[in-house]
Amino acid sequence: MYVLGIESSCDETAAAVIGPGHKLLANVVASQFDTHQRYGGVVPELASREHLRAIVPVVRQALEQAAITYKDLNAIAVTEGPGLVGSLLVGLTFAKGLAVSLRIPFLGINHIEGHIHAVVLEQQSKNRQIKFPALALVVSGGHSHLFFVEQSPDFEYRYRLLGRTRDDAAGEAFDKVAKLLGLGYPGGPLIDQLAPHGDPRAVSLPNVRMKGNQLDLSYSGLKTAVLRHVQQANMDDEIRTRRRMFLKKPRPTTDEILLVSSKGTLDLIASFQQTAIEELVRRVARAMEQEPAKAVIVSGGVAANSGLRRQFESLPYPVYFPSLKLSTDNAAMIAAAAYPRLERREQSDMSLTAKPGLALSSLE
Numbered sequence: 001m002y003v004l005g006i007e008s009s010c011d012e013t014a015a016a017v018i019g020p021g022h023k024l025l026a027n028v029v030a031s032q033f034d035t036h037q038r039y040g041g042v043v044p045e046l047a048s049r050e051h052l053r054a055i056v057p058v059v060r061q062a063l064e065q066a067a068i069t070y071k072d073l074n075a076i077a078v079t080e081g082p083g084l085v086g087s088l089l090v091g092l093t094f095a096k097g098l099a100v101s102l103r104i105p106f107l108g109i110n111h112i113e114g115h116i117h118a119v120v121l122e123q124q125s126k127n128r129q130i131k132f133p134a135l136a137l138v139v140s141g142g143h144s145h146l147f148f149v150e151q152s153p154d155f156e157y158r159y160r161l162l163g164r165t166r167d168d169a170a171g172e173a174f175d176k177v178a179k180l181l182g183l184g185y186p187g188g189p190l191i192d193q194l195a196p197h198g199d200p201r202a203v204s205l206p207n208v209r210m211k212g213n214q215l216d217l218s219y220s221g222l223k224t225a226v227l228r229h230v231q232q233a234n235m236d237d238e239i240r241t242r243r244r245m246f247l248k249k250p251r252p253t254t255d256e257i258l259l260v261s262s263k264g265t266l267d268l269i270a271s272f273q274q275t276a277i278e279e280l281v282r283r284v285a286r287a288m289e290q291e292p293a294k295a296v297i298v299s300g301g302v303a304a305n306s307g308l309r310r311q312f313e314s315l316p317y318p319v320y321f322p323s324l325k326l327s328t329d330n331a332a333m334i335a336a337a338a339y340p341r342l343e344r345r346e347q348s349d350m351s352l353t354a355k356p357g358l359a360l361s362s363l364e
């Protein structure tokens with residue numbers, strides 16, 4: 001079975017093909033970095049327009065990479081939510097139209113489930129099986145969710161939400177702190193790049209105490225603490241210099257950023273990253289005590305963070321990450337989540353609409 005995956009929930013237009021034996025044959029991602037970076041974040045109207053422009057060439061490129069044609073496709077999988085409504089609609093409408101014209105089934109997929117299946121797909125391709133039940137932490141620009149995941153013998157997956165952020169998603173916190181410090185967008189990779197140059201214990205930042213569900217998370221206190229530190233440490237000139245540098249050159253090298261960053265700033269960046277990640281590791285460690293899980297899956301854009309990988313790898317149970325390429329948004333993960341369902345002949349009908357706030361939970 002050849003499955004075309006399409007993903008357009010935010011600011012990447014992506015298409016991928018998974019073929020017989022769950023093999024990833026093509027994975028194409030068109031980034032909208034150049035469109036949005038000057039605004040310091042994703043502009044929804046521009047994102048939809050860029051998806052419209054990119055969707056046909058991206059799908060064509062994926063088919064070429066997989067060395068197949070439209071006629072070889074057996075099914076189409078597409079993100080139905082959560083995400084930006086205008087962006088989702090572009091992928092969904094395209095997928096429906098293509099499915100009708102090729103007379104093949106299509107299936108709407110939850111983007112968060114997709115992030116989890118990026119990891120399942122890659123472990124399968126290495127002939128390794130993740131031990132289920134497992135915990136899955138999805139940390140990206142839009143979500144910070146912790147799930148308990150069960151797998152049935154015929155590869156049906158069921159999810160129970162254990163905890164989630166009450167305010168910012170982890171990636172959003174990285175992006176906002178980076179913006180505050182005069183760094184470009186998205187800020188997560190920049191913070192990751194700079195953190196090893198600072199001392200993570202230099203600035204004392206608060207850990208969160210949650211009322212109610214101890215597996216929930218909050219980043220607003222940490223963000224405010226960073227802001228207060230910036231105000232007290234008189235970092236304004238330095239921040240303005242960096243902002244000017246990013247305006248002139250959106251992708252400076254690490255050395256160029258280091259030249260305009262004081263030890264105080266680098267220490268703050270390292271301390272922020274350390275604290276933000278500790279929050280995630282603590283939640284997962286606590287959930288492992290409460291639930292009969294055998295392994296941990298960590299996925300989503302923030303799972304690309306090298307500090308995060310190091311801290312999670314020191315936990316005393318198997319922890320699985322996606323490759324860097326499949327950590328951030330892509331369509332391989334959408335095709336991967338759909339594949340076992342399509343094998344069970346699941347499909348969506350033409351009334352399927354975009355669901356910007358779609359939740360993931362099938363276990364009570």
Ligand code: KG4
Pocket residue numbers: 010139140141142143170171172174175186187188189192300301302303304305306327328329
């Ligand atoms: O999964 P993703 O591509 O899109 C969403 O579903 O949101 O995640 C993007 C987020 C952004 O907030 C970005 O700053 C963050 O992931 N991110 C990182 C890293 N790479 C991407 N955060 C920390 N460290 C990284 N290396």
Ligand code: ZN
Pocket residue numbers: 111115140141300301328329
């Ligand atoms: Zn995502």
